[in-house]
Amino acid sequence: MIKEFRLPDLGEGLTESEILSWKVGVGDTVSLNQVIAEVETAKAVVELPSPFAGVIRELHEQPGTIVEVGKPIVSFEVADDAGNPSSGPGPAASSPAAPASPAVGQEGEPARRQPNLVGYGAVVESSARPARRPRNALPVVESFPVTAPGVEPVETQPVETQPVKTQPVETRPRSTPPVRKFAKDLGVDLALVAATGPQGLITREDVQHFLDGGAAGAAPAREAGAAVALQTRPGERETRTPIKGVRKFTAAAMVQSAFTAPxxxxxxxxxxxxxxxxxxxxxxxxxxxxxxxxxxxxxxxxxxxxxxxxxxxxxxxxxxxxxxxxxxxxxxxxxxxxxxxxxxxxxxxxxxxxxxxxxxxxxxxxxxxxxxxxxxxxxxxxxxxxxxxxxxxxxxxxxxxxxxxxxxxxxxxxxxxxxxxxxxxxxxxxxxxxxxxxxxxxxxxxxxxxxxxxxxxxxxxxxxxxxx
Missing domain, CATH: 3.30.559.10 (Chloramphenicol acetyltransferase-like domain)
Known part of the structure; x- marks a missing residue:
């Protein structure tokens, strides 16, 4: 049967990782807990062990790709209960109507998770959003409504088709929690950062480009006064070393809002x-x-x-x-x-x-x-x-x-x-x-x-x- 391995939560609430390299290829036979990939989180490089013993059938992501927790990254062909390999989709194979979840068994009963040296894959409630909820109580429901199985995710529809629901996005630019923390630590207002990620997502590279003197690129709907305010507070911005590169902070003794460190x-x-x-x-x-x-x-x-x-x-x-x-x-x-x-x-x-x-x-x-x-x-x-x-x-x-x-x-x-x-x-x-x-x-x-x-x-x- 075919089983998918979804990117696990590698700790500290990280929501995404970059695939650095694959240690295996399609057709390779792997054993349980054999290292199959090397990934980089916002904090460290981690080796991923295989949760199954079987044959690699598909690598879903290429090296250099940023993958969200819970997304499939590799498919295995493993022996069924009788010990016979099968190339057909098994109960664990995902489908549009019933996405695979490591927490639900065939009969609807909670299933025991496969052991994993670095954590367990995130449980995906639906194809529209991961199960992890934001820590702060923002109007996420209005911005990203949950869809029923089989319904096309909201993210695939242009935001302009839902003008009533775009207001929360304007008040809080879209980004992942690690990127928001990265920008917060540096004193960067995400409203002033141009987004290059999918569906208008602000990436870590966007924030770093902004710090390096890139164009502000604020959306037309944002007030120009925000840019003026930033110019009047040049001393509140810092440049510090991200884990991926060697840089020192080059600016200011104070940062804005909740994180201020003179x-x-x-x-x-x-x-x-x-x-x-x-x-x-x-x-x-x-x-x-x-x-x-x-x-x-x-x-x-x-x-x-x-x-x-x-x-x-x-x-x-x-x-x-x-x-x-x-x-x-x-x-x-x-x-x-x-x-x-x-x-x-x-x-x-x-x-x-x-x-x-x-x-x-x-x-x-x-x-x-x-x-x-x-x-x-x-x-x-x-x-x-x-x-x-x-x-x-x-x-x-x-x-x-x-x-x-x-x-x-x-x-x-x-x-x-x-x-x-x-x-x-x-x-x-x-x-x-x-x-x-x-x-x-x-x-x-x-x-x-x-x-x-x-x-x-x-x-x-x-x-x-x-x-x-």
Whole structure:
């Protein structure tokens, strides 16, 4: 019988993924949980295992295609209950009158879902819309009415044929939840972005094109006053690195509406010769033999210790509830340069790790990121981040916050520099720390004390004994 595999929900409520490559071809025989494809979500690259054992009969999507959760991506020919293969459509095959659903059996009873290493396909109520409902209570029913099985989906009809129902679309431009969040984090009004997606859907590329200076392309029905308002607020727009590419934020300290994050950056240049001497001794010790130790290891430990005295930097601004959420744990994000661009996976509960455990976690995280094996879970839930720009020979910078985090620390290059030492000029190992923080959450005094604590530990590691 023929069975379809629908794109599963890969976690974190993601609604779409891009097919990067197929690991199988039509006619190939696959086993259960064999990797059949590599897909990229808004957070990570994920390998898809096969939910069936059988023969590949059709690949519904080509590499480079963006696919919504719940859409068929591959069809299998599997053995029936008697163990005999069949090329005819089985009960699981979809049809216009009765779309396949992994939650309904032949007799109308709930069917047990097939096991899947990365999740289960979304249950599709009808061909007009996926079962996932928006989180906010907008007039979705008027814009996208549910159709009965066998009725042509509304999306295939021109919007102009339903003038009464187009008002909600005008007040809220069409896009997917990940794209809306992407635009919200950057402070972009989707009403000003030209849509190039199917049926007027605004894509991530449309938002990025707008940020790169592309035409606004607002619909004629939208008021020109919106464009004027944007011109009067150039400082409220940011450009930040999407997961697919390497870019830094190039604009403004504040963003509009619910997400507003005024950035402040402070710098501290420190003589870290004692820390580098400690690092050399640790590398030669028996306990750390075979473990990778770098200046980043010591800096990460210094950040974790300094956070105990300055918890305001380990927090999040909750706009919806008008609360400041202070975390009693630290998920330490580490910016990692990968072939696909910059990603920031994080070490869960890093504050509970010893220096040796932290060193191993950093090495594992970096290796996984460079190999493109970082999971969506590892890219989510960070509370504070470190970026090591020193590996590129850069002394200082103005790092941009990850959304939802209060601070990020940039480590510069460690350089042999003429420096005042014990009343004389000597050649010392010096680096510059750059700390950016959200000024809604962190006052200048709190940020300065945190930066001074990190610098103090790196300048004299024994100072850590006074902070724990």
């Amino acid at each position: 950035h402040v950056t402070e710098f501290l240049t420190v003589d870290v010769t004692p820390a580098m001497e400690l690092l050399a001794r640790l590398k030669e010790s028996r306990e750390f033999s075979g473990h990778k130790l770098t200046p980043l290891t010591l800096a990460a430990k210094a950040v974790l210790i300094a956070l105990r005295r300055n918890p305001a930097l380990n927090a999040r601004w909750d706009e919806a509830n008008q609360e400041i959420v202070t975390f009693n744990y630290v998920n330490l994000g580490i910016a990692a340069a990968t072939p696909r661009g910059l990603t920031v996976p994080n070490i869960k509960d890093a504050d509970s790790l010893s220096l040796l455990q932290l060193a191993d976690a950093l090495a594992e995280l970096t290796e996984s990121a460079r190999a493109g094996k970082t999971t969506p879970a590892e890219l989510s839930g960070g509370t504070i981040s470190i970026t090591n720009i020193g590996v590129f020979g850069i002394d200082a910078g103005t790092p941009i916050l990850n959304p939802g985090e209060a601070a990020i620390l940039a480590l510069g290059a460690v350089r042999n520099t003429p420096w005042e030492y014990q009343g004389q000029v000597a050649l010392r190992q010096v680096l510059t720390l750059s700390l950016s923080f959200d000024h809604r959450l962190v006052d200048g005094e709190q940020g300065s004390r945190f930066l001074a604590d990190v610098g103090g530990i790196l300048a004299e590691p024994g100072m850590a004994l006074t902070m724990v």
